[in-house]
Amino acid sequence: MNQKVFQTLEFDKIIKILTGYASTEMGRDLCRKLTPMTKETDILNAQDHTQDALTRIYRRGSISFSGITDLKPSIARLNMKGSLGAGELLNIAKLLETVKNAAAYNSSEDDDMEADSLDEIFEALVPLNDLLREIRRCIISEEEISDDASSALKSIRRSMKQANQKIHNQLTAVVSASSNQDKLQDAIVTMRNGRYCIPVKQAYRNSFPGMIHDQSASGNTLFIEPMSVVTLNNELKELEGREQAEIEKILSLLSEEASYAADDLARNQDLLVQLDFIFAKAKYAKDLDASRPIFREDGVINIKQGRHPLLDQKKVVPINVSLGQDFSMLIITGPNTGGKTVSLKTVGLLTLMGQAGLHIPAFQGSSLGIFREVFADIGDEQSIEQNLSTFSSHMTNIVSIIQQAYKDSLVLLDELCGGTDPIEGAALAISILTDLHDRGIKTMATTHYSELKMFALSTDDIENASCEFDVETLSPTYRLMIGIPGKSNAFAISRKLGLDEHIIEGASGQIDESVKDFETILADLEKSKQTIEQEQEEILAYRKEIESLRRSLKARQDNIKEKREKTLRNAREEAQRILQEAKDVADQTIREYNQLKKQTNKDTNKKMEHMRSDLRGRMNKLENQMTSRKKKRSGKRHDAGDFHVGDEVYVSSLSLNGTVQTLPNAKGDLYVQMGMMRSLVNIRDLEITKTAKEVKRENQRNENRGRARTAMNKSATIKPEINVMGMTVDEAIAELDKYIDDACLANLAQITVVHGKGTGALRKGLHNYFKTLKKQKRISGYRDGEYGEGDLGVTVVTL
Incomplete structure (x- = not known):
C-alpha cells in the first residue's frame, strides 16, 4: 500500500499513539512498523489477537512487560561462551520473571475463559525458574554480589571485615589520644585512594610517620596513613583483589549456566515482545472504546x-456511512467547515486501522472492505481563494490515482477539481467520477459544485450525501446525512447576519427559478429527514426503556416465584418430617402400651400413666414445631415513630433485608432499599433488625479496625532506614518528615538516617532539625553512627 496515504489520512499519528501503549522499546519498534495488510487471513489473525487480548484485559486485568531489555547482544556472547556482567545477568532475570508472570496470567483460574488465539503464544514461553533463582540468589544489584553467592566469597568478606575492624581500632586510638587533639584537623578517620588515613595539620606532619596520600586544597591538611596500619591496609587491598576475582568466577559460572538456555532466552524475548505489541493494540482499543x-x-x-480517532472522543459527532451495498460512489456536498473532510478522513483512517489489525472507534457490527490500495487526495487548505498552483498540485495527484487505481481500491477525493473555473471544474469532476464509476472503483468525493448533485441524482449506483448545518446557530452539526444533497445556505446565513433584505432579494432575482425550486425541495427533504430521524430516535429510546422495564419485571417475578416455590418446598419437607416423627412416636408408644397392658400390677398403671403424659408432651412439642414457621417474626408491632432513616429492617412479604430510606408517611408507607431495588413498603410488613444508631456504632468499630490494619500494614512494609544522600537539607527534611510519621505509625523504636559524610553540611542541617523534633517531643534522642553502623555518615534516631 502506498506510503503517501498514511500521512494524508494521519495513520502515522495513530501509530505514534499506539507506540505509547507498548511497555518495551522492542514492542514500540513493532508498533512503529505496523502497516495495513491486504491478505484476509493476516488481517483476521491480527484482529483475533487484538480481540482476545482485550477480552483478557476486561476479565483478568492488564499485564505489563516493562523492564525487558534487548538481550540479543548478551545472548550472542553466551553463544560464544563469553562471561556476562552482573547487569546483563539481572536483565536475564527480569526477562524470566516476566515469563513467570505471563505464565501465571495465562493460567489464571479466576474465570472460565475459553481457549483463544493467544494461548499458543503464552504456552510457547519456557520458564527457567532454576536459572532465575540462582541469579537472584547470587546478585543483589549491578554493584552488589550477595555474600551467599559462594562460601569462598563469604570467607573473604569476613576477613575483610576483621581487617577493617583492626584498622579502625588502631586509627581510632590515634585520633582519640589527648596528645594528638591539637595536631589533627578533625578527630576522624577518612579514606584517600582506597586507604584509611587521618587528617593531620601541616605543622605536625613529622609527628605521624607514614605515607601521605593527599592534601587539602589550602595545603593546611595532610591525609596521612600511619605506618602502624600500612601492613593492615595492604592486607585489606589483597583481600579486595581476591574478592573481585571470586566475583568474576561467580559471574562466569552463572553465564555458563545461562548459555545452556540461550535459545530459550531468545525465543522467550521474541514471544514477550510480540505479546507486548498485541496488548498495546488491545489497551488502545480499550481507551478508544473501539470494537472489532x-x-x-x-x-x-x-x-x-x-x-x-484523533478528535476529542467526548466532543466528536459520530457518523453513519455506507458504501458498496446499494451504491459504489458517494458524493458529499455542503458548506465549508461542515465536516465533509472529516467524514472522508474517518472512512479512510478506519479502513487503514482495520486492515492493520486495530479495532475501530465505531459501534459493534460495523463492517469494512478489504482494499489492496487506498488513495486519497485531501487538501488541508480550505481557502476560497485557491490559485492555479494548488489546482495543478491536486490534479497531478488525481492523475496518479486514476492511473494506479483498480477495482480493489478505495478512492477518497476532497473538493474535487476545486480552485478553477466552476463550469470547467464541474464538468471535469463529473468526467473523473464517471471514469472511476465505470471501472467499479469505490469512491467518496466532496464538492461544492451543484452540478454534481444532479449527476448523483440522475446516475444509478451513485448517492448524494450532505453534512447537516444549523442555520439558527450558524454552525455545522457534523452529522452526515446520506440520501440528501447539501443545499446552499448563503441567503439564510446572510439574512441571519443582518444583511438588508432588498440586497438578498436582488441576489435571489438573478437565480434561475429551476435552481430555486431545487433548493426548496432540498430544504424540505432535509427538514423531513431530520424530523423522521428524531422520531425514530425517540421511538428507539421508548423501545429500550420498555424492554428494560419488561426484563426488570420478569426478573422480579421470576425471583418471587422462585422464593415462593422454595418456601413451599421447605415447608412441605418440614411438615413431612414432623408428621413422620409424630407417627414414629405414636407407634413406639402404642407398642410399649400394649406390652404393659399384659401386666396388671400397681407399678404398671403408673408407668402407663407416665407414658400417656409423655406422649401428650411430645405431641404438643411437635405441634409447636408445625406452627413455628408462622411465628417467625417476634410478633411485635412497630409504630411509625419507631422507624428512623438508616434502620436495617426485614421485609416479610419479600423475605429480604433492607435499609430504611425515608420516614413513614401518614399511611405508614416508607421507602426501603433492598440491594438494587427500592420499594414502598408499609410498616406492618417490616421488622426492625438493627437501629440506625447500632449501624453507626458497628461502622465506627469497622473503621477503627481499618485504622489498626493500616498501622499493621505500615509496620510490615516500612524499612528502619532511609537514605537522603545527595539531597539538599530542605529536600532531606521533607522526606524525613513523612518517613518519621510512618515509622511512628508502624511503632518502630529506632531509625537510621543515611546522609553520607561529604562536606558535613547535610549532617549539620539534619542535626539541627533533630534538635527541633526533640524539643517538640516527636523524638527522644539522636546520635552519630558507630563503627559498623556507618560512622559519621549516618545518624541513629530514637523515636
Whole structure:
C-alpha cells in the first residue's frame, strides 16, 4: 500500500499513539512498523489477537512487560561462551520473571475463559525458574554480589571485615589520644585512594610517620596513613583483589549456566515482545472504546456511529456511512467547515486501522472492505481563494490515482477539481467520477459544485450525501446525512447576519427559478429527514426503556416465584418430617402400651400413666414445631415513630433485608432499599433488625479496625532506614518528615538516617532539625553512627 496515504489520512499519528501503549522499546519498534495488510487471513489473525487480548484485559486485568531489555547482544556472547556482567545477568532475570508472570496470567483460574488465539503464544514461553533463582540468589544489584553467592566469597568478606575492624581500632586510638587533639584537623578517620588515613595539620606532619596520600586544597591538611596500619591496609587491598576475582568466577559460572538456555532466552524475548505489541493494540482499543470490525469480501463499508480517532472522543459527532451495498460512489456536498473532510478522513483512517489489525472507534457490527490500495487526495487548505498552483498540485495527484487505481481500491477525493473555473471544474469532476464509476472503483468525493448533485441524482449506483448545518446557530452539526444533497445556505446565513433584505432579494432575482425550486425541495427533504430521524430516535429510546422495564419485571417475578416455590418446598419437607416423627412416636408408644397392658400390677398403671403424659408432651412439642414457621417474626408491632432513616429492617412479604430510606408517611408507607431495588413498603410488613444508631456504632468499630490494619500494614512494609544522600537539607527534611510519621505509625523504636559524610553540611542541617523534633517531643534522642553502623555518615534516631 502506498506510503503517501498514511500521512494524508494521519495513520502515522495513530501509530505514534499506539507506540505509547507498548511497555518495551522492542514492542514500540513493532508498533512503529505496523502497516495495513491486504491478505484476509493476516488481517483476521491480527484482529483475533487484538480481540482476545482485550477480552483478557476486561476479565483478568492488564499485564505489563516493562523492564525487558534487548538481550540479543548478551545472548550472542553466551553463544560464544563469553562471561556476562552482573547487569546483563539481572536483565536475564527480569526477562524470566516476566515469563513467570505471563505464565501465571495465562493460567489464571479466576474465570472460565475459553481457549483463544493467544494461548499458543503464552504456552510457547519456557520458564527457567532454576536459572532465575540462582541469579537472584547470587546478585543483589549491578554493584552488589550477595555474600551467599559462594562460601569462598563469604570467607573473604569476613576477613575483610576483621581487617577493617583492626584498622579502625588502631586509627581510632590515634585520633582519640589527648596528645594528638591539637595536631589533627578533625578527630576522624577518612579514606584517600582506597586507604584509611587521618587528617593531620601541616605543622605536625613529622609527628605521624607514614605515607601521605593527599592534601587539602589550602595545603593546611595532610591525609596521612600511619605506618602502624600500612601492613593492615595492604592486607585489606589483597583481600579486595581476591574478592573481585571470586566475583568474576561467580559471574562466569552463572553465564555458563545461562548459555545452556540461550535459545530459550531468545525465543522467550521474541514471544514477550510480540505479546507486548498485541496488548498495546488491545489497551488502545480499550481507551478508544473501539470494537472489532466485520470484513466483507465484497468490499462493502457500513460504519455505524464511527468517530475520528484523533478528535476529542467526548466532543466528536459520530457518523453513519455506507458504501458498496446499494451504491459504489458517494458524493458529499455542503458548506465549508461542515465536516465533509472529516467524514472522508474517518472512512479512510478506519479502513487503514482495520486492515492493520486495530479495532475501530465505531459501534459493534460495523463492517469494512478489504482494499489492496487506498488513495486519497485531501487538501488541508480550505481557502476560497485557491490559485492555479494548488489546482495543478491536486490534479497531478488525481492523475496518479486514476492511473494506479483498480477495482480493489478505495478512492477518497476532497473538493474535487476545486480552485478553477466552476463550469470547467464541474464538468471535469463529473468526467473523473464517471471514469472511476465505470471501472467499479469505490469512491467518496466532496464538492461544492451543484452540478454534481444532479449527476448523483440522475446516475444509478451513485448517492448524494450532505453534512447537516444549523442555520439558527450558524454552525455545522457534523452529522452526515446520506440520501440528501447539501443545499446552499448563503441567503439564510446572510439574512441571519443582518444583511438588508432588498440586497438578498436582488441576489435571489438573478437565480434561475429551476435552481430555486431545487433548493426548496432540498430544504424540505432535509427538514423531513431530520424530523423522521428524531422520531425514530425517540421511538428507539421508548423501545429500550420498555424492554428494560419488561426484563426488570420478569426478573422480579421470576425471583418471587422462585422464593415462593422454595418456601413451599421447605415447608412441605418440614411438615413431612414432623408428621413422620409424630407417627414414629405414636407407634413406639402404642407398642410399649400394649406390652404393659399384659401386666396388671400397681407399678404398671403408673408407668402407663407416665407414658400417656409423655406422649401428650411430645405431641404438643411437635405441634409447636408445625406452627413455628408462622411465628417467625417476634410478633411485635412497630409504630411509625419507631422507624428512623438508616434502620436495617426485614421485609416479610419479600423475605429480604433492607435499609430504611425515608420516614413513614401518614399511611405508614416508607421507602426501603433492598440491594438494587427500592420499594414502598408499609410498616406492618417490616421488622426492625438493627437501629440506625447500632449501624453507626458497628461502622465506627469497622473503621477503627481499618485504622489498626493500616498501622499493621505500615509496620510490615516500612524499612528502619532511609537514605537522603545527595539531597539538599530542605529536600532531606521533607522526606524525613513523612518517613518519621510512618515509622511512628508502624511503632518502630529506632531509625537510621543515611546522609553520607561529604562536606558535613547535610549532617549539620539534619542535626539541627533533630534538635527541633526533640524539643517538640516527636523524638527522644539522636546520635552519630558507630563503627559498623556507618560512622559519621549516618545518624541513629530514637523515636
